[in-house]
């Protein structure tokens with residue numbers, strides 16, 4: 001579960017060529033594993049995940065190579081029309097289940113959410129998650145939103 005502890009600081013830097021939103025750096029290996037079609041990525045380039053919910057771009061690099069969300073196996077949870085809205089891609093736990101656990105079990109921490117759902121039971125984020133990183137960040141965000149209500 002090392003991936004869940006280490007760097008929560010995200011390297012946000014490049015700009016999506018379609019929507020001009022900032023992207024988050026993603027390992028090429030992660031993208032390759034999530035592609036539906038056989039398609040070559042530019043291995044010497046750095047790819048980014050477009051964080052704009054309205055944009056159809058999943059990944060892009062600074063040479064304008066674009067991977068659309070329709071070319072990716074899993075729905076990217078924060079994108080418009082994502083169904084289901086998966087938070088933990090490794091254990092297939094949805095946003096709905098996590099919100100439900102926060103509400104009904106009164107969870108205050110990621111640890112409590114993990115104890116009350118299947119989230120993070122399996123941890124292979126590099127190949128399963130569109131970010132290539134652990135979902136604890138997203139669980140934390142949901143906790144903040146729900147507990148600030």
Ligand SMILES: [Zn+2]
Nearest residue numbers: 016019050055
């Ligand atoms: Zn975009």
